[in-house]
Amino acid sequence: MKTIFESGKKGKSGFAVPGWDVPDSDPIPAAYCNTGVDLIDVSEVDVVRHYTNLSRTNFGVDSGMYPLGSCTMKYNPKVNEKYATLGGFADLHPLVDVSSCQGALEVLYDLASYLSAITGMKRFSMMPAAGAHGELTSVMIIQKYFQDIKEDRRIILTPDSAHGTNPASVAICGFEVKEVPSTEDGDVDIEALRNMVDGNVAAMMLTSPNTLGLFDRNVHLIADILHENGSLFYCDGANLNAVMGKAMVADMGFDVMHINLHKTFSTPHGGGGPGAGPIGVVERLEKFLPVPVVEKRSDGSYYLDSERPDSIGRVHSFYGNFLVCLKAYIYIRMLGAEGIRGASENAVLNANYLLARLKEVYSLPINRLCMHEFVLSDDGVPNGVTTNDIAKRILDYGFHAPTVYFPLLVHGAIMIEPTETESRDTLDRFVEAMKAIRLEAQSDPDMVKRAPHTTAVKRVDAVSAARKPVLKWVP
Numbered sequence: 001m002k003t004i005f006e007s008g009k010k011g012k013s014g015f016a017v018p019g020w021d022v023p024d025s026d027p028i029p030a031a032y033c034n035t036g037v038d039l040i041d042v043s044e045v046d047v048v049r050h051y052t053n054l055s056r057t058n059f060g061v062d063s064g065m066y067p068l069g070s071c072t073m074k075y076n077p078k079v080n081e082k083y084a085t086l087g088g089f090a091d092l093h094p095l096v097d098v099s100s101c102q103g104a105l106e107v108l109y110d111l112a113s114y115l116s117a118i119t120g121m122k123r124f125s126m127m128p129a130a131g132a133h134g135e136l137t138s139v140m141i142i143q144k145y146f147q148d149i150k151e152d153r154r155i156i157l158t159p160d161s162a163h164g165t166n167p168a169s170v171a172i173c174g175f176e177v178k179e180v181p182s183t184e185d186g187d188v189d190i191e192a193l194r195n196m197v198d199g200n201v202a203a204m205m206l207t208s209p210n211t212l213g214l215f216d217r218n219v220h221l222i223a224d225i226l227h228e229n230g231s232l233f234y235c236d237g238a239n240l241n242a243v244m245g246k247a248m249v250a251d252m253g254f255d256v257m258h259i260n261l262h263k264t265f266s267t268p269h270g271g272g273g274p275g276a277g278p279i280g281v282v283e284r285l286e287k288f289l290p291v292p293v294v295e296k297r298s299d300g301s302y303y304l305d306s307e308r309p310d311s312i313g314r315v316h317s318f319y320g321n322f323l324v325c326l327k328a329y330i331y332i333r334m335l336g337a338e339g340i341r342g343a344s345e346n347a348v349l350n351a352n353y354l355l356a357r358l359k360e361v362y363s364l365p366i367n368r369l370c371m372h373e374f375v376l377s378d379d380g381v382p383n384g385v386t387t388n389d390i391a392k393r394i395l396d397y398g399f400h401a402p403t404v405y406f407p408l409l410v411h412g413a414i415m416i417e418p419t420e421t422e423s424r425d426t427l428d429r430f431v432e433a434m435k436a437i438r439l440e441a442q443s444d445p446d447m448v449k450r451a452p453h454t455t456a457v458k459r460v461d462a463v464s465a466a467r468k469p470v471l472k473w474v475p
């Protein structure tokens with residue numbers, strides 16, 4: 001069997017495309033070449049039933065409310081899918097000549113400018129494939145910035161409420177992570193921060209609003225403390241859903257940020273992908289952005305610019321996240337400036353509605369108005385019923401479980417984010433379910449501890465699931 005690589009010229013890829021530096025590829029060694037695939041014959045109806053049944057064993061935003069704090073699981077408008085399947089977009093080859101994909105480049109260019117308008121950041125790169133990838137790319141930019149000004153700084157600060165990817169990105173880049181404590185009411189502890197900031201601190205990463213669903217009231221002060229020390233300020237923008245159209249991340253004093261298009265801008269996510277984690281930077285960091293950058297000529301045409309000597313280089317082979325970007329572009333165009341603002345207002349309203357009703361029955365460790373999400377605790381739930389049990393039992397009521405045991409600084413955390421796309425009726429049903437579980441913890445705790453009872457798969461023995469996984473599912 002001839003592979004696509006064998007048809008390429010050896011030593012020369014034959015795929016020269018302006019803007020893309022494609023490495024020469026040798027043919028696949030014979031040992032790795034497939035010599036024939038023995039496919040079984042199945043009828044269409046069996047295939048359809050197989051996949052339909054598989055999809056029904058899963059829970060998603062199309063099946064019901066998905067109150068997953070920190071993850072912004074909002075409804076994915078079906079019109080996004082409609083346009084993403086258009087041949088001119090869906091069938092683009094990664095090596096297509098720029099003259100044949102002007103429309104796609106325009107989408108990337110315009111989307112980057114919309115993100116700039118929403119955040120105030122000077123310039124965006126659409127390259128990173130996920131939030132964590134955006135963090136990594138940004139930390140590489142921070143590293144390059146200090147190399148450029150010839151300062152050797154080795155520490156990046158992250159608050160104790162940070163998402164686990166923050167310290168991970170810092171460590172992967174070779175920086176040392178130091179954890180800044182939070183105060184009892186969920187802001188960064190300013191005194192502790194002052195004591196930690198010195199000539200060795202390259203940057204601090206802060207999620208804004210933070211993972212407790214709170215807007216840090218001292219964000220400007222934090223920015224000043226860092227900037228006076230010559231350090232950079234990074235915004236983990238995973239929670240942009242709460243402030244888009246209301247407040248500009250650049251105005252808060254941040255120098256570099258990432259956005260999760262698959263959270264804030266309604267593109268699907270889960271199971272590790274697909275996603276997109278574009279990063280935005282202030283002017284002085286622009287020259288470090290990854291290549292190639294989509295640029296526009298004065299005649300209105302677009303091209304991929306790789307001639308950027310200060311760039312950190314390439315962080316993704318191609319723009320394989322293009323369809324995710326396209327869906328975010330459609331979402332922003334459909335909502336417009338007013339709609340974007342309205343979405344964040346409704347997200348915050350929905351979260352505060354749930355907070356007000358649920359704090360009557362569950363403990364709320366930090367009792368403040370929240371942004372788009374809030375964190376309850378299982379403190380005070382009777383008879384040894386835990387957050388884990390509550391999360392399992394909520395499945396029986398037809399809801400996905402909230403995020404649990406994160407952030408770590410809240411004991412038995414139950415982190416709830418309804419998003420703007422849930423109706424009042426759905427929110428009320430969720431409240432009734434959570435209240436009913438609290439009563440069951442009193443009247444029938446053993447039943448709650450054995451939940452779920454109505455799902456296809458009953459309570460999983462988590463230890464065996466990790467140690468002796470059964471990877472084949474038999475309906």
Ligand SMILES: *Cc1c(COP(=O)(O)O)cnc(C)c1O
Nearest residue numbers: 070130131132163165207238260
């Ligand atoms: C989701 C999330 C991330 C990571 O984003 P991915 O797209 O999942 O890689 C980082 N920080 C916060 C606060 C998040 O909620």
